[in-house]
Amino acid sequence: MATVDKYEALIQTDRIHGSLYTDEKIFDEEMETIFYRSWVFVGHASELPNPGDYLTRDIGRRSVIMARDQNGGIGVMANRCQHRGNMLCNQNRGNARNFACPYHGWIYDLQGNLLDVPYRQGFKKDFANMGLETLKTEIYRGFVFSTFNPDAVPFADYLGRGFELIDRACDLSPEGEIVLEGGWMRHHFDSNWKMMPENDTDGYHVSFTHRSMMQSLESQYDEFAGEEGKIPGEVRDWGNGHTEIDFTGGYKRPLDWLGTTAEKVPEYVRSLEQAYGEEVAKKRLFDGPPHAAIFPNLFLGEMNIVIFQPVSANTSIQWATPMFLKGARELDFRLLRQCEGALGPSSFLLADDASIAERSQKALLSGTPWCDLSRGLEREKHNDDGVMAGHMTDETSNRGFWNHYKQVMTAE
Amino acid sequence: MATVDKYEALIQTDRIHGSLYTDEKIFDEEMETIFYRSWVFVGHASELPNPGDYLTRDIGRRSVIMARDQNGGIGVMANRCQHRGNMLCNQNRGNARNFACPYHGWIYDLQGNLLDVPYRQGFKKDFANMGLETLKTEIYRGFVFSTFNPDAVPFADYLGRGFELIDRACDLSPEGEIVLEGGWMRHHFDSNWKMMPENDTDGYHVSFTHRSMMQSLESQYDEFAGEEGKIPGEVRDWGNGHTEIDFTGGYKRPLDWLGTTAEKVPEYVRSLEQAYGEEVAKKRLFDGPPHAAIFPNLFLGEMNIVIFQPVSANTSIQWATPMFLKGARELDFRLLRQCEGALGPSSFLLADDASIAERSQKALLSGTPWCDLSRGLEREKHNDDGVMAGHMTDETSNRGFWNHYKQVMTAE
Amino acid sequence: MATVDKYEALIQTDRIHGSLYTDEKIFDEEMETIFYRSWVFVGHASELPNPGDYLTRDIGRRSVIMARDQNGGIGVMANRCQHRGNMLCNQNRGNARNFACPYHGWIYDLQGNLLDVPYRQGFKKDFANMGLETLKTEIYRGFVFSTFNPDAVPFADYLGRGFELIDRACDLSPEGEIVLEGGWMRHHFDSNWKMMPENDTDGYHVSFTHRSMMQSLESQYDEFAGEEGKIPGEVRDWGNGHTEIDFTGGYKRPLDWLGTTAEKVPEYVRSLEQAYGEEVAKKRLFDGPPHAAIFPNLFLGEMNIVIFQPVSANTSIQWATPMFLKGARELDFRLLRQCEGALGPSSFLLADDASIAERSQKALLSGTPWCDLSRGLEREKHNDDGVMAGHMTDETSNRGFWNHYKQVMTAE
């Protein structure tokens, strides 16, 4: 109850309190409530093409193993031996028949079942109770979501209209599938994780934070700097904390979002038309991918997939990989270079967002001010499809994030 | 009330408890009570000679901007954008027409007023309420003092007899003004900030901590090592936490405090005589500058100005710059070299004080002992001018600091 | 009472909770209860051969000086000046006539008595009350144990049957004395201190953690990998938290524990026989030294002496030195090389234990699981001598540690 009051007080309609970014106790509560009791994105099935493939990843502060078992199924489990708690895997990825603990040699299968313990006579407990802690897991179009909480809300309730956003991404593939084979950049931020979803769906900062890029490079974002009344596109609150910037309104030609034209990627255009028919393909080629954050830690960043990883109140890691399209792998080279240009530590774009986030974090650590969130409150409105939309420069998307955050943090 | 009791218990007449130096909670309370609710020294007007000149500085953990506006006035304001909290200035100093936030381009004038926000239609709040947080500020002879607390005690009540100490410093200038143009050394200490004012007004340690300097360099401090009964000078508690070592009693000739003689600086002697008359000048040339700490963070360190900057319970920064005298700038070279010799990371003097402070800090972190503060309790007395004075080696000055500290920390 | 309940809940017969390794509050309570209110090992008399010899060491977070005074007595005292708390000694070891504080020159003798303060007239307190804080100290066969708590349980009650273990070590010397003159390696672990006594008396991990050593080097431990029913030796709980692995059962020849034979060290064999008679010597040469942990911080690691030093919940230091035998110093070279091979940062053995401990620590920080401790619960039994013993691979020794730990942490 006290906690509920706290978040009610800190998150107001037109402003939020700076301590939400800096308070380690709030961070702890977020880990428990958001990262351990709710659903989070873990990875993508295409990262584990073969049986025995596994990778490790952190959910909040907890390390998990995501593995493909011999039957081709994908499971997610705690990366910690049930004996004395040793870390089972200390590599980022690999292929294994099973997991052997280096301390005393206990062996688990790819689903986390305890297979054997050395010197079995001395151990009397039932193996069935000694498997790895496994997470409840759901996969939608290859996107693997998990929760530590067996009693979490149904997956569909969590994802809500996020399905539509994932569809929009996958539907760009002639085969309806994305492939994450490009490897992940991991970019360390000395700032709170929530600045990542906020910033990534903030249309207001582009001309200022990215002024140097605007001056030195033509990009698809150029359309979105200009007179207030003439800026195309909009920001959206899809509910459930999922938020978006929609750039479609600013595109002039098909494939603007890929920085190219249909003539230059005829193969891709053709396969999309073959797969979905000319009309559907045309629309998709014009509209392009979503630029949308799925609460709490996934970002469909146009042709990139991004994960937000909280580390502490003051540090986080942003993961990024190009979203390859199954059936259109001739685009890989272009997508790789675009990914490096937009995201990661040396990018033209995110490098500056990261520094701005670190400036903010440092300023917020210095005193505990209110942060204004009122922009566009008066002019946002529900679109026909029921999604709340605002002017490209408005804080509708960020308010969407915070509304949902408050709801989660104050839920019984 | 519990807090009041705590400080009553930790600060006794003849001893103080070690946790006062090491407890992060106490540090937090000091920031709130001393650094954010009371007056502190920020900088000197001479650091900002021209309109548009600004510098950033930390008050406790809070970054502020001190700027000279187009009318020549000096203001102090929080270094944090009122929009989403970004750090406005990330340079130590500069000259600006106004302050533009790099995140979304909000613009503030030199007094902190919000001038403009990009895409104004989306923002409906009254600009008058969205200016930077400004600090209540008073300037005495160029010394800028500020407080975050609009209801702080009147400035004169805070400074008390500190006016006299500042006067003593400024009156050494033929024009009555000091000039801080020499730049600041910043010396990092792995120790609590309170060790700085304590040590700087402690006459007891000189022969021991500074033994190596005594053995390798003649200095004005040589007079103050010797038999207890014959040591000249005294330590003083001026009230309000302001404390002093007065070396005057040990000087043998005019300008001993400058390590020189009247013959060698005839120009200075002449201009002082011209400005104030021979008699007054003579006394000033003999007595020299104060060696006095102004609570909580200013030290008039003879011909140097020093700031104590707390960073955490276990770390602090000591700032130091030579105190140039307007109308006697021919002394600059000498003052620069003396400043480097006495203060800063490579100095003959403070380098050793810093290491001793770090040794103390480490020892106090290791257990929580009492620190004795009884020296000279029986022999201290009020001088004619009402100031409490003790033997050069006594802890009268340190008791003065702690008495006031307790009063501040336990005030309603 | 709440604290009692906490430890009752966290430490169960068949499992313990991971927070015991990671919670900084628990660490603080351990420091108070185990390291400051109970007895701990400090050092060995042979480290201070001459009057005036001293060394500094940390008990928990507190630095102490262990010194041999002019009468040859050994004392242990806080390494902190009674005046303002400065660190008295900042060297690891040395020889001194007395201890002079560098800050204001107070002087203490080798027993910690205050001898002098500079400028005595100003200091009115009784010197008798101003000596260094001295620790209650007992020495058994050169092993120096101390406690900060004047009301600690009698030393004999603390050490319990640990006397027998120390005897077993010292009795290998023809003169009944060990000599610690070889210097200490100090190995930094990013893990909790309790993993050290646990791991050092865990017989279960040897074949797994040390697999690489087993494959590349013959050693006395080879006998202890094999079929469960055929593994010789046993683990023991001696009470009072003292625990052991006894390898004797696996030795085939005298001096197996030294990796040598009687023929190769005839001098040693002869002097042992001369000192104790052939029969006694024979048994000692066969049985060898103990491999036993004395609660909380001493490890008799066969021919090495080891200290566990807690630093924080997540960091510790393991000290190690070879145990030289008075009257058999021709073994020194062999003991030195064995010490380096087994213990310390570059050893064939402990280097891997350290990495395993750090993996465990990291995994335990990631979530708060239970750690199983049930192995061998059903088959452990009391030996004739009343000591609880288990199979070499069982957790009897670790349970012994935790039982005592719980008792100490929940005692009134």
Place this chain on the structure above:
Amino acid sequence: MNTLSTERRAALLTFVTHEARLADESEYQAWQDLWAEDGVYWVPRNDGDYSPDKQVSHLYDNYRRIQTRVAQLKTGFRYSQVPVSRMRRLLSNHEYFAEADGRFRVEANFFLPEFSVQAVHDFRLWSGRVTYVVSERGDSYQIHLKKVVLVNADEPIPTLAFLI
């Protein structure tokens, strides 16, 4: 093993030392001028034992993108380098090799304790191995490849907006 002459090695050492200083001092234009038009500036995401056409890198610039990078830095609004990081990198353990086509390869270990001053004022440590492929141009050299393999290439790394 080292078939290059002492003079050649000395000249190559002088060149890479010069390149390092321009990078340290944020002399963007002069640094760009060292590049050949087929230049590739590469910071792989691990040892570089993958094809940059298949896997993402921290940075994989062709000459055109090098120009863009430099142009962006020169605007003065590249906030991740405002103010510029303070840097004095060390190159050592140089090894020199002759390549085909009259090119030369220099490899060296480096350590760069970047002092970051944009937000966090602290050192950020950069350690790794740099490979240069150069050829003669005028009385100096031009760079065809600069590949910087960080020891923590496959770990989270902070913003890398300066010239490494």
Place this chain on the structure above:
Amino acid sequence: MNTLSTERRAALLTFVTHEARLADESEYQAWQDLWAEDGVYWVPRNDGDYSPDKQVSHLYDNYRRIQTRVAQLKTGFRYSQVPVSRMRRLLSNHEYFAEADGRFRVEANFFLPEFSVQAVHDFRLWSGRVTYVVSERGDSYQIHLKKVVLVNADEPIPTLAFLI
């Protein structure tokens, strides 16, 4: 002071640079092959001004123990080096000396920012001075002594299971 010829110094520099790279890259066998059979590999517990026969060292290997050390690393189960630390050490401030019996001594300062990846993912800093005593073997050299004096030799140090 430096009576060794320029060529000799260059050859010695090439050799120690090569040794450092093998250690960096965990090329265990090739590294072992550099050693002479009377080789001593020593990391003293302070400046090394004590007899290793009287005092314990962090590491004091004769040739046989060097072989054991390498064999253990090569098993792949030396957990303190699974995965291997990522390293690119710097040697600099080289000094060259002629020793008796046709041996040569090279001293250099070094800095090794080990990136540890076994449990804690972070830099561990190693700083000190290395002394090599070598003699010619074939067209290269063999190592008789490698002594590595850490600046924090007499302090607690983390696990040192890689080749330093």
Place this chain on the structure above:
Amino acid sequence: MNTLSTERRAALLTFVTHEARLADESEYQAWQDLWAEDGVYWVPRNDGDYSPDKQVSHLYDNYRRIQTRVAQLKTGFRYSQVPVSRMRRLLSNHEYFAEADGRFRVEANFFLPEFSVQAVHDFRLWSGRVTYVVSERGDSYQIHLKKVVLVNADEPIPTLAFLI
């Protein structure tokens, strides 16, 4: 660009390497003996693009003050160096220049991971660029200027009582 002969450069390298070792090893007197009587030892408070007569420096010693500094260190009671810091600095990226009047200038980047042992037992990192101006004296050189520009010269720095 580098008009100095190979021999000259080698001799200058040997000299600054020697100077660095004396500083590392707290060989105070031998270090002082390297100085010319017009020597200036300067650690500016930023890049050194200001007049030390107008602005304060961390350290600005003429020969007399160098002597005082050394004398103080030699007392054994310079507590900020009791015990002395453990140091092995690296100089690299050397550049060599001829100056007027037969003097020579050597510039190099340096990194010094000081292991501090007076109170806090930990590394303190010092990074920057050092400039020497020297001239021949006997068969070696004497120092007229040693200017040490720290990358964090304009930031708070810890006690710098050793010879940098």
